[in-house]
Amino acid sequence: MEGAVLKAEAHDAPESDLVEPERARSAPVLVAVDFSSESEAALLWAAEYAECSGAPLEVLHVVHDPADAPGTYKPDNADPLEPMVDVASDRLDEVLDRVAREHPDLKALADAKRHCIEGLPGSTIVDMERTRDARLLVLGGRRRNGLSRLLHASTAHQVAGKSRAPVTIVKSRG
Numbered sequence: 001m002e003g004a005v006l007k008a009e010a011h012d013a014p015e016s017d018l019v020e021p022e023r024a025r026s027a028p029v030l031v032a033v034d035f036s037s038e039s040e041a042a043l044l045w046a047a048e049y050a051e052c053s054g055a056p057l058e059v060l061h062v063v064h065d066p067a068d069a070p071g072t073y074k075p076d077n078a079d080p081l082e083p084m085v086d087v088a089s090d091r092l093d094e095v096l097d098r099v100a101r102e103h104p105d106l107k108a109l110a111d112a113k114r115h116c117i118e119g120l121p122g123s124t125i126v127d128m129e130r131t132r133d134a135r136l137l138v139l140g141g142r143r144r145n146g147l148s149r150l151l152h153a154s155t156a157h158q159v160a161g162k163s164r165a166p167v168t169i170v171k172s173r174g
Contacts, residue, residue: 026055026056027055027133027134027135028050028055028056028057028058028113028132028133028134028135029046029049029050029053029055029056029057029058029134029135029136029138030046030058030059030060030128030129030132030134030136030137030138030165031043031045031046031047031057031058031059031060031137031138031139032060032061032062032121032125032128032137032138032139032159033059033060033061033092033095033140034061034062034121034140035061035091035095036140036142036172037140037172038140038141038142038170038171038172039139039140040095040099040140040172041140041170041171041172041173042138042139042140042168042169042170043059043096043099043109043138044099044103044106045138045168045170046136046138046168046170047103047106047108047109047112048106048108049136049138049168050108051106051107051108053135055135055136056108056111056112056113057108057109057111057112057113058112058113058114058115058132058134059092059096059112059113059114059115060115060116060117060124060125060128061088061089061091061092061114061115061116061117062117062118062119062120062121062124062125063084063085063088063116063117063118063119064118064119064120064121073087073088073091074087084118085116085117085118088116089114089116092114092116093114096109096112096114115128121155122155122158122159122162125137125139125155125159125163126159126162126163129159129163129164129165130164134165135165135166136165136166136167136168137159137163137165137166137167137168138167138168138169138170139155139156139159139160139167139168139169139170140156140169140170140171140172141154141156141169141170141171142154142156156169157169
């Protein structure tokens with residue numbers, strides 16, 4: 001297969017480990033965001049990586065109203081029956097537009113494809129990573145103490161264990 005790029009380091013990799021250059025260039029960097037400061041740091045890191053590698057950037061928000069944060073998707077307008085996915089999609093647009101304005105040097109932010117999907121965060125992120133054939137998955141990581149880490153496995157660590165793509169977990173500097 002002339003002109004193919006090796007995914008594996010071994011020189012005797014099976015043909016299934018070869019990736020056509022066109023596909024390698026189009027495989028996106030997928031970043032999952034939850035509107036936290038950690039996910040904003042992950043978004044910026046992913047945008048910088050996408051630009052350096054020439055990959056498209058795709059941003060995913062999984063709509064899930066957790067018991068520990070009810071009302072996350074409360075509508076800003078007077079319609080209390082507005083679907084959560086519509087509220088979340090509007091919020092995703094607002095966040096991405098704001099971050100793109102704050103970082104005009106990162107063209108990947110303005111050009112990013114946006115996905116807002118209902119589901120359980122861990123499995124939905126992994127499903128999307130596989131569906132989009134992502135070259136890299138980027139997530140924000142929360143700082144937790146030892147006991148909290150033992151009692152509550154983070155979404156980022158659950159996803160890292162199941163993802164086929166490499167996973168980068170980014171912590172905010174704060």
